[in-house]
Amino acid sequence: MYSQKVMECFMNPQNVGEIENADGVGTVGNPKCGDIMKIYLQIEDNIIRDAKFKTFGCGAAIATSAMLTQMVKGKTIEEAMKITNKAVADALDGLPPVKMHCSCLAEEALKAALWDYAQKNGLTIEGLTPPANRHDEDHAAFGEEN
Structure with missing residues (x-):
């Protein structure tokens, strides 16, 4: 069962769309499972200063995307780096265990966008590593089959 917050973020998602000439763009997921x-x-x-998303996936994937973009606006890069999948899930008042992989996807997309920004600008961001698509591992970690 989804929380009221998840339903709100799914039914009326904030920050949907693209940022033209974005400073950083991160794409993660797996078409095999649809996220x-x-x-x-x-x-x-x-x-x-701004964050937007485009997500193809279930309600939890859309809700975690929307929540993540709300959470990062106004944050420094260092503050954004500290946002975890658990923080995204907590901000949504929880996710069903079989949907926790969506919060992992949100964290990975953020880190991928920050990596893209760092690469474009010749920066090193402490704790940031090249993006790795861990989507299948995330499903397995939460006892799901892909």
């Missing part, structure tokens, strides 16, 4: 998430960031003076 594909793309996060766009506009970063100015080390602050995330």
Whole structure:
């Protein structure tokens, strides 16, 4: 069962769309299970000024995308780096165990967008590593088959 917050974020998602000439773009997911998430960031003076998303997936994938974009706006890159899948799930008042992989996808998309930004600007961001598509591993970690 989904929380009221998940339902709100799914039924009326904020920040849907693309940012033209985004400073960082991260795409993660797996068409095999149907979850594909793309996060766009506009970063100015080390602050995330805007964040948008395009997600193909279930209600939980859309809700986690929407919540993540709300959470990162106004944050420094360092603050955004600390956002975990658990923080996204908690902000949604929880997710069913079989949908926790969606919060992992949101965290991975954010890190991929930050990686893209760092690469475009010749930056090193502490703790940031090249994106790895861990989607199948995330499903397995939560006892799901893909």
